[in-house]
Amino acid sequence: MTDTWITRRGPGFWIGLIAALVAAVAVLAVSEAINSTTAIILMAGTGGLLFPLMRSGERCEERSGSSSPAIRRYNRGMLAASLAYILGMGIAVLLTNAMGLEGNILWLIAFLPVAPIFAMIWVMTRYIIDEEDEYLRHLAVMANMGGLALLMGLASLWGFFEEFELVSHAPGWLSVPVWALGMGLTRWWMTRSIRPEGDKQ
Amino acid sequence: MKNRLRVLRAERQWSQQDLADRLDVSRQSVNAIETGKYDPSLPLAFRIADVFALTIEDIFLRDPEEQAAQ
Numbered sequence: 001m002t003d004t005w006i007t008r009r010g011p012g013f014w015i016g017l018i019a020a021l022v023a024a025v026a027v028l029a030v031s032e033a034i035n036s037t038t039a040i041i042l043m044a045g046t047g048g049l050l051f052p053l054m055r056s057g058e059r060c061e062e063r064s065g066s067s068s069p070a071i072r073r074y075n076r077g078m079l080a081a082s083l084a085y086i087l088g089m090g091i092a093v094l095l096t097n098a099m100g101l102e103g104n105i106l107w108l109i110a111f112l113p114v115a116p117i118f119a120m121i122w123v124m125t126r127y128i129i130d131e132e133d134e135y136l137r138h139l140a141v142m143a144n145m146g147g148l149a150l151l152m153g154l155a156s157l158w159g160f161f162e163e164f165e166l167v168s169h170a171p172g173w174l175s176v177p178v179w180a181l182g183m184g185l186t187r188w189w190m191t192r193s194i195r196p197e198g199d200k201q
Numbered sequence: 202m203k204n205r206l207r208v209l210r211a212e213r214q215w216s217q218q219d220l221a222d223r224l225d226v227s228r229q230s231v232n233a234i235e236t237g238k239y240d241p242s243l244p245l246a247f248r249i250a251d252v253f254a255l256t257i258e259d260i261f262l263r264d265p266e267e268q269a270a271q
Contacts, residue, residue, distance in 0.1 A: 065218065065228025135230035135239050190238075191229070 004055075011060055014053035021046045036097055040090040047086040054079050064191070066139075070131040077123035081116045088112035117176055139190055146186025147179040154178055203262040206235045209253050223252045 022043065029039040054075050061067040092112045095101060101109060124144065131137040155175065161167040210220050217235070221228040224245070233239035234249075241249065250257045 065221065065232065068227060133227045133230055134242055134245060135233050136227055138239065 009052075009056060011053060011057045014049060014056055018046055018049050018053065021049070036093055040093050044086055044090055047083055050079055050082055066136060066191070068131060068133050068136055070127055070133075071136065073130065074123060074127040077126070078120060081119040081123060084116035084119065085113055088114075088116055113173075120176070139187060142190060143183040143187040146189075147182035150182030150185070151175055151179045202240045203237060203264065204234065205260055205262070206231070206249070209255075209260065210235075213253075220252070224248055 025034075025039050025042045025046065028034045028042075029036065034042070058067065058072065058075060061071060089112070092109045095109060096106075124140075128137060128140055128144075131140065155178075158167060158170050162169060206220075210217070215223075217231045218228045221231045224231070226245070230239070234241050246257050246261060250260055253260060
């Protein structure tokens with residue numbers, strides 16, 4: 001993969017940019033400066049930044065010597081599932097707002113953004129099965145354990161805080177972003193001292 | 202577990218990527234094993250030994266404390 005202005009910027013740049021845009025759209029939506037339809041369209045546009053994020057991430061993996069065919073399949077699977085999640089969420093919100101849906105159809109609508117989450121879990125499982133490099137597989141398993149630890153710890157803590165009415169209710173769908181954050185932090189912690197370029201000696 | 206991977210590699214003037222290619226693993230795996238962050242499985246340890254034409258015991262060294270405890 002050749003260096004372009006996209007891949008020269010690290011994944012951190014793209015993650016920061018996506019987070020900043022999502023936060024800006026959320027602030028505009030909460031303050032009612034834009035309606036929910038506009039917010040969904042802007043969020044979908046932000047989803048397009050997942051492509052440069054993936055390319056930048058793959059370049060970073062190649063530089064650090066942690067690339068493999070299984071990782072490339074994983075990246076593409078996660079990108080497809082993430083885009084499906086944005087699309088599913090957008091369709092669900094737009095349909096509910098535009099058509100004022102009620103009754104059993106809401107079960108189906110609510111499932112639209114959930115199906116891609118199941119796909120993400122499947123892509124991760126497939127990666128752990130397919131990865132032939134035992135150290136990379138070890139990293140993935142440990143990162144998953146880190147994500148699970150953060151999720152279980154925070155969910156238990158928040159749940160009891162809620163029981164005693166110390167904090168407001170946290171929606172269940174936050175579990176996936178928390179899990180992903182735990183995975184990312186664990187992976188960073190485990191690989192932080194690995195040199196980015198090949199050691200010639 | 203300590204190992205002599207870096208020395209053996211240097212003697213042959215192989216980069217981490219050269220060794221990774223011979224072992225069919227990622228360069229990050231070689232780095233992690235070499236720096237003692239990850240102990241390879243027995244099949245991978247045998248492959249490493251085969252690449253250097255040595256025995257596993259010539260490459261991987263038991264910790265003195267661990268050995269004394271046995």
